[in-house]
Amino acid sequence: MISFGLSEEQELVRDTLREFAADALRPTGRECDETSSIPDELLQSAWELGLTTTQIPAEYGGGGEERSLVTNSIVIEELAYGDAALALALVAPSQFANAILDHGSDEQKQKYLPLFCGENFHMASLAQLEPGPVGEPMRPRTVAEPKGDGWVLSGQKSFVVMGDRASHFLVFARNQDGVDAFIVARGAEGLTISEPELNMGLKGLATVGLELERVEVAAADRLGGEAGCNVAQLINNSRVALGSVLLGLSRAVLDYCVPYSKDRVAFDEPISKKQSIAFRLAEMHIECEAMRNLVWQAASHLEKGLDASAQARFARTYVNEKALWIADNGIQVLGGHGFIREHPVEMWFRHARTLSVLEGTAGL
Amino acid sequence: MIDFTLTETDQAIVDYNRASALICRKYARYYDENEHEMPPEVLPEAEAFYGETPLPPKGGPEDTSPPVMMALHSMISHWGDYTIRLKRTGGGLGNAALSAAGTPEQQQKWGNLVLSMAITEPGCGSDPSRVSTSAVLDPETDEWVINGEKIFVTTGIRAEAVVIWATLDKSAGRAGIKSFLVEKGTPGFDVPHKEKKLGIRADDTAAYVFSDCRIPRGNLLGGDESISKKTSGGFRGVMKTFNMTRPMTAAMGLGLAEAALDFTREQLAEAGVEIDYMAGLSSQSAAAEKFIRLEAIYDASKLTTLQACWLAGEGKPNNMESSVCKAHAGGAVRAITQGCIEILGAMGISREHLLEKWTRDCRITDIYEGTGEIQRLIIARGLLDYTRADLK
Numbered sequence: 083m084i085s086f087g088l089s090e091e092q093e094l095v096r097d098t099l100r101e102f103a104a105d106a107l108r109p110t111g112r113e114c115d116e117t118s119s120i121p122d123e124l125l126q127s128a129w130e131l132g133l134t135t136t137q138i139p140a141e142y143g144g145g146g147e148e149r150s151l152v153t154n155s156i157v158i159e160e161l162a163y164g165d166a167a168l169a170l171a172l173v174a175p176s177q178f179a180n181a182i183l184d185h186g187s188d189e190q191k192q193k194y195l196p197l198f199c200g201e202n203f204h205m206a207s208l209a210q211l212e213p214g215p216v217g218e219p220m221r222p223r224t225v226a227e228p229k230g231d232g233w234v235l236s237g238q239k240s241f242v243v244m245g246d247r248a249s250h251f252l253v254f255a256r257n258q259d260g261v262d263a264f265i266v267a268r269g270a271e272g273l274t275i276s277e278p279e280l281n282m283g284l285k286g287l288a289t290v291g292l293e294l295e296r297v298e299v300a301a302a303d304r305l306g307g308e309a310g311c312n313v314a315q316l317i318n319n320s321r322v323a324l325g326s327v328l329l330g331l332s333r334a335v336l337d338y339c340v341p342y343s344k345d346r347v348a349f350d351e352p353i354s355k356k357q358s359i360a361f362r363l364a365e366m367h368i369e370c371e372a373m374r375n376l377v378w379q380a381a382s383h384l385e386k387g388l389d390a391s392a393q394a395r396f397a398r399t400y401v402n403e404k405a406l407w408i409a410d411n412g413i414q415v416l417g418g419h420g421f422i423r424e425h426p427v428e429m430w431f432r433h434a435r436t437l438s439v440l441e442g443t444a445g446l
Numbered sequence: 447m448i449d450f451t452l453t454e455t456d457q458a459i460v461d462y463n464r465a466s467a468l469i470c471r472k473y474a475r476y477y478d479e480n481e482h483e484m485p486p487e488v489l490p491e492a493e494a495f496y497g498e499t500p501l502p503p504k505g506g507p508e509d510t511s512p513p514v515m516m517a518l519h520s521m522i523s524h525w526g527d528y529t530i531r532l533k534r535t536g537g538g539l540g541n542a543a544l545s546a547a548g549t550p551e552q553q554q555k556w557g558n559l560v561l562s563m564a565i566t567e568p569g570c571g572s573d574p575s576r577v578s579t580s581a582v583l584d585p586e587t588d589e590w591v592i593n594g595e596k597i598f599v600t601t602g603i604r605a606e607a608v609v610i611w612a613t614l615d616k617s618a619g620r621a622g623i624k625s626f627l628v629e630k631g632t633p634g635f636d637v638p639h640k641e642k643k644l645g646i647r648a649d650d651t652a653a654y655v656f657s658d659c660r661i662p663r664g665n666l667l668g669g670d671e672s673i674s675k676k677t678s679g680g681f682r683g684v685m686k687t688f689n690m691t692r693p694m695t696a697a698m699g700l701g702l703a704e705a706a707l708d709f710t711r712e713q714l715a716e717a718g719v720e721i722d723y724m725a726g727l728s729s730q731s732a733a734a735e736k737f738i739r740l741e742a743i744y745d746a747s748k749l750t751t752l753q754a755c756w757l758a759g760e761g762k763p764n765n766m767e768s769s770v771c772k773a774h775a776g777g778a779v780r781a782i783t784q785g786c787i788e789i790l791g792a793m794g795i796s797r798e799h800l801l802e803k804w805t806r807d808c809r810i811t812d813i814y815e816g817t818g819e820i821q822r823l824i825i826a827r828g829l830l831d832y833t834r835a836d837l838k
Contacts, residue, residue: 083449084510087447220724220726340829360826363826364823364826367829368773368822388451392723393745394723395742
């Protein structure tokens with residue numbers, strides 16, 4: 083049955099997260115960007131909200147609540163409305179945990195899920211993106227060669243979110259049959275973790291590069307064990323999550339431009355009374371609505387276990403294009419002030435530009 | 447709960463509509479090329495279709511709500527053809543105005559007629575407050591005397607009567623505008639011609655002329671003759687009808703856009719162009735990439751339209767949403783059909799195929815029922831909390 087209605091619980095989650103984002107994220111975003119760091123207390127306070135733990139089954143120590151990708155998309159949108167870089171940081175552990183939850187073998191679930199059910203923030207990262215031009219999500223350059231029962235990984239990864247504090251990495255690599263994901267511990271022999279990378283946007287978010295020089299992985303550490311895993315689904319999941327981040331960011335830009343344009347006077351009237359500005363704002367609103375529907379469609383299809391590669395791709399492609407347009411035009415509405423770091427719009431533009439090239443760096 | 451899937455019952459209804467729409471498509475080209483002929487009210491295939499195809503079950507409370515199904519139905523019929531139907535039913539926009547604003551007596555008297563709606567004039571389109579067709583009461587005979595000219599009247603030929611906008615007092619602006627019911631055949635009411643158009647040529651868009659056309663006093667829609675100084679009077683009541691008609695207009699254009707996408711997908715497959723939703727930039731043709739983008743625009747627009755209808759079904763306000771979906775679809779259908787032509791090249795503009803026709807047909811989507819610009823004005827006023835006077 084086609085329905086656009088949120089459940090009461092989803093409305094409650096949305097309102098709670100909206101408040102948290104306004105109180106804790108929006109005021110902090112700029113400083114994190116300027117100092118390239120995120121305070122531990124902030125990560126801890128989000129951890130205590132249960133962002134990661136809530137949907138992990140009780141048998142592993144989690145909250146045991148129903149796993150809903152639509153709810154998670156709403157959570158991410160609201161967090162990103164506060165600040166996109168902080169949103170990615172706060173949901174980063176969930177991405178690893180959810181990959182284990184959805185695709186892991188029983189043994190992997192028992193081993194790794196309890197790590198995310200403790201009282202303190204715990205991080206493990208996905209390593210999907212690679213340096214070098216034109217990334218192909220289903221054909222990474224990193225390779226996994228079979229050796230005995232296990233595997234040997236060789237290659238390079240980049241933009242590994244919060245890799246500086248990760249206990250484990252989920253490394254995507256190509257083997258003879260296609261692509262797989264492998265769990266690699268931080269101290270593994272042959273693994274080198276770079277200093278945090280220097281990026282255009284999301285500067286508060288520490289991202290690292292990985293160098294894998296013949297890193298040996300046991301058979302049991304291939305995600306899903308012998309069965310392997312559905313990497314396309316992990317990618318789809320990530321596409322919808324990144325779409326949710328950009329959606330929240332786009333709304334933030336619009337909501338910043340509306341009062342600004344009503345205050346700013348030119349030629350004896352607020353610029354919002356000019357169609358060139360008013361229509362731009364209308365366009366931003368139209369596209370926020372359209373983006374959300376595409377994101378929800380993909381999240382809902384994935385949640386139902388349907389093949390949602392097309393819908394996830396639509397959510398990614400469309401949201402990328404429109405969010406970039408919105409962030410770019412946010413600067414234009416503010417004119418010179420849009421270029422000045424006193425206002426957040428230039429930062430959101432850098433965030434959007436950065437988010438639009440990412441793949442596999444957020445999950446639902 | 448958020449859900450974008452159809453139930454079995456929904457799907458049966460969709461399949462039934464699609465089968466009927468495909469029959470209509472066979473007539474699409476003929477009535478495009480022979481604009482002066484009126485398509486039949488009932489197609490020759492109708493009897494066999496209704497006889498042989500079992501009617502789908504009616505949707506229940508667990509199925510998709512009626513307004514959403516209505517939009518899907520509209521998309522599918524227009525996916526077949528903009529105008530041609532197995533059996534034409536239902537009224538025009540005038541019927542929507544009658545149900546929204548008519549008195550019970552008027553509903554009873556006029557409800558069974560096909561009613562067109564005549565707003566636009568040679569000198570006014572998007573700004574209906576400039577309507578200059580006049581209605582003057584003749585107290586001796588208790589009749590309204592109508593004078594003026596109307597153009598772009600949808601279903602203007604088939605209609606049995608019309609709801610026209612005319613002003614009681616031009617100096618009162620919007621508040622002076624009232625709606626009147628005028629029956630075809632009333633002396634002084636002429637239908638001089640069918641308009642010649644870029645697309646939707648089978649549709650009977652007409653021009654009307656009223657010269658000293660006299661109608662009974664009771665034909666004023668809603669019956670209220672007063673001119674309020676504070677509100678815009680009956681105007682607002684009539685504008686409200688757009689909250690459902692705008693999403694339906696969006697749906698109509700999207701049906702044509704979907705036809706264009708389906709045709710292009712088939713042609714790409716035949717040419718061996720694969721579409722891979724997981725592919726990155728280096729492993730897929732530009733044609734496939736472009737096509738995926740058009741599909742994404744389509745889904746975004748369709749969902750936004752269904753959302754406006756869903757809100758109506760829930761009894762929630764959808765004023766903004768109906769403008770959002772109309773504005774979005776207006777641009778979307780242009781981008782999609784023209785993008786499909788670009789992908790297919792010469793085949794896209796050939797009259798051997800229907801793509802060029804769909805492209806011409808759907809161009810009206812961003813114009814009628816409020817242009818894209820008017821929708822953006824409405825949306826911007828909503829966002830900025832502005833009145834009509836604040837933002838023009």
